[in-house]
Amino acid sequence: MPAIVNRHPSFFVLLGVLLAQLLLLSVQITRNQNVRLIHVWAATAFGPFEQGFHDAVEGAVQSWKAVHVLWADQQENEMLGTQLVVARARIQELSEKAAEVQRLKALLNFKSQLSYRSIAAEVIASSPGIGSTVVSIDRGQDSGITVDLPVVTPEGVVGKTVAVYPHTAQVLLITDPSCGVGCLLGESRLQGILKGGGQGRCELQYVMDEEKVSAGEAVLTSGLDQIYPKGLLVGYIVRSEDGNIYKHIVVKPAVPLSRLENVLILFKSGPEQRQAMNVGRP
Amino acid sequence: MDIYRHRPKEVFRAHPAVLSLIVFVSLLLEVTLPPAWPLAHLFQFPLLVVMYFSMVRENQVFGIAFGSALGLLQDALAHGYLGQMGMAKAFVGYLAATAGLKFEFDNLLVRGVLIASLVCIHNVFLYLLTHELLGLPPPFEPLQLLASILVNVALGLILFPLFDRLKQPA
Structure with a gap:
C-alpha cells in the first residue's frame, strides 16, 4: 500500500481532498447547511x-x-x-x-x-422687363384668334389681342399706355376712356372736373370702343383729383395682372368667329 | 502532427499577485455578467483559469490545491453547499496538470480538445455530485452541456493567449 502511495502521491492527494470536501458536504447536510x-x-x-x-x-x-x-x-x-x-x-x-x-x-x-362665345387660354410667357404689359397665350390662328379680341378672367378685363401667330398670340394688358378701353362708372354712369398708366395702374380720362367721382367706385366697360362688350368689370377707382378741365382718376385693375395664368378670349358675335370657334380647340 | 511532448520540460508559473487578480476577476465576471447578459451564464471563467494554470504549472498537487481553493470560493459565493465546486475543480485541476505533463499545450488544436474534454468532465462530475449524490436540481441537459463546451472552448482559445503573456518560467 505505501508503495502505491509513493508511486502516485498526487492521486492520493486528490482522493484526500475529495474525501475531505465530501465530509464537509455531509456535515453541512446533517447540520442543515x-x-x-x-x-x-x-x-x-x-x-x-x-x-x-x-x-x-x-x-x-x-x-x-x-x-x-x-x-x-x-x-x-x-x-x-x-x-x-x-x-x-x-x-x-x-x-x-x-x-x-x-x-x-x-x-x-x-x-x-357669358353671353359671348369664348375660348380658354393659358398664359405661357410675358414680355421681358419689370412691369411688362404684354403676355403670350397658347392660342393662335389655329384656334380662330384674331387681333383686337377682348381677353378677360372671372375677375375682370385683362386686355386685348394685339398680335396673332399660328399657335400663339400676344395680349396687350390694360395697364399699357397704348391700350384704351371705353369705360363707364358703375354708380354715376359717367363715361371715359381708360388708359394704361404703368406700374400696374390705369387712368380714367375725359371725366369733367365738375363731376363727382368717389374712390372705390367700380369701372365697367362701356362697349363704345367696339372691342370690349359692355358691362365687364375693369377695376376700381383708387384716387380722384381735379385737373385743369378733366379729373385725374387713378384706377386699380380688378384683375391681378402680374399673376395671370388662365384667361378667356371672347369672340365677337360675327360669323367668322363663330366658324373659328367650331374648328378651334375646346 | 505530434501532440505528445518529447522536448525537455518547460514549466511556467504566474506571479502570485497576478494569479490572485485573475482568480478575483474570474469570480467577479462569473457572478456579475449573467444578470446583465443572460448568455454569459454559459461562461465558466474560474474553470478556464484552473485549467490553464494547472496545465502550464504541470504540477498535479498545485492543480488540486488551486482548483479546490477556487472551487470553494465559488461555493462560498454561490450560497450553496461548500465543496461541490471545490471537488469538481480539484478534479479538473488534477486532470489538467496531468494533461499538461503529457501534451504539447501550445498547440491550438490540443488546447481546444483539452478544454472541451475538461469542461465536459467538470460538468458531468458536477452533475453526478449535485443531482445524483445530493439530489439537487438541475437535471442533466445534453444540449446545455454541448453549448457550454462550445462556448468555453471559444472563450478559452481567446483567453489562453492572453494568459500566455502573463506566465513566467518557474
Whole structure:
C-alpha cells in the first residue's frame, strides 16, 4: 500500500481532498447547511466589488443601448427628412393642381355666364422687363384668334389681342399706355376712356372736373370702343383729383395682372368667329 | 502532427499577485455578467483559469490545491453547499496538470480538445455530485452541456493567449 502511495502521491492527494470536501458536504447536510458564516464572509468581501462591477456593466450596457437608440433615431431622422422633402414637394405639386382646378372651375363658371362665345387660354410667357404689359397665350390662328379680341378672367378685363401667330398670340394688358378701353362708372354712369398708366395702374380720362367721382367706385366697360362688350368689370377707382378741365382718376385693375395664368378670349358675335370657334380647340 | 511532448520540460508559473487578480476577476465576471447578459451564464471563467494554470504549472498537487481553493470560493459565493465546486475543480485541476505533463499545450488544436474534454468532465462530475449524490436540481441537459463546451472552448482559445503573456518560467 505505501508503495502505491509513493508511486502516485498526487492521486492520493486528490482522493484526500475529495474525501475531505465530501465530509464537509455531509456535515453541512446533517447540520442543515450550517456554514452561514463562510457565506457571509464571502458575500461581505465580494459584495462591494460585485456591486461596483455590476454598476459598471449596467452603465456600459445602458450606454451602448443609448448609443444604439441614438444611432437608430439618427437613421430614422434622416429617412424621415428625406420623406418630408418628398412629401413637401408632393404637397406643393398637389396645391398647384388644386389651385389650377379652382381657377379653371371659376373660369368655366364665368364662361357659362357669358353671353359671348369664348375660348380658354393659358398664359405661357410675358414680355421681358419689370412691369411688362404684354403676355403670350397658347392660342393662335389655329384656334380662330384674331387681333383686337377682348381677353378677360372671372375677375375682370385683362386686355386685348394685339398680335396673332399660328399657335400663339400676344395680349396687350390694360395697364399699357397704348391700350384704351371705353369705360363707364358703375354708380354715376359717367363715361371715359381708360388708359394704361404703368406700374400696374390705369387712368380714367375725359371725366369733367365738375363731376363727382368717389374712390372705390367700380369701372365697367362701356362697349363704345367696339372691342370690349359692355358691362365687364375693369377695376376700381383708387384716387380722384381735379385737373385743369378733366379729373385725374387713378384706377386699380380688378384683375391681378402680374399673376395671370388662365384667361378667356371672347369672340365677337360675327360669323367668322363663330366658324373659328367650331374648328378651334375646346 | 505530434501532440505528445518529447522536448525537455518547460514549466511556467504566474506571479502570485497576478494569479490572485485573475482568480478575483474570474469570480467577479462569473457572478456579475449573467444578470446583465443572460448568455454569459454559459461562461465558466474560474474553470478556464484552473485549467490553464494547472496545465502550464504541470504540477498535479498545485492543480488540486488551486482548483479546490477556487472551487470553494465559488461555493462560498454561490450560497450553496461548500465543496461541490471545490471537488469538481480539484478534479479538473488534477486532470489538467496531468494533461499538461503529457501534451504539447501550445498547440491550438490540443488546447481546444483539452478544454472541451475538461469542461465536459467538470460538468458531468458536477452533475453526478449535485443531482445524483445530493439530489439537487438541475437535471442533466445534453444540449446545455454541448453549448457550454462550445462556448468555453471559444472563450478559452481567446483567453489562453492572453494568459500566455502573463506566465513566467518557474
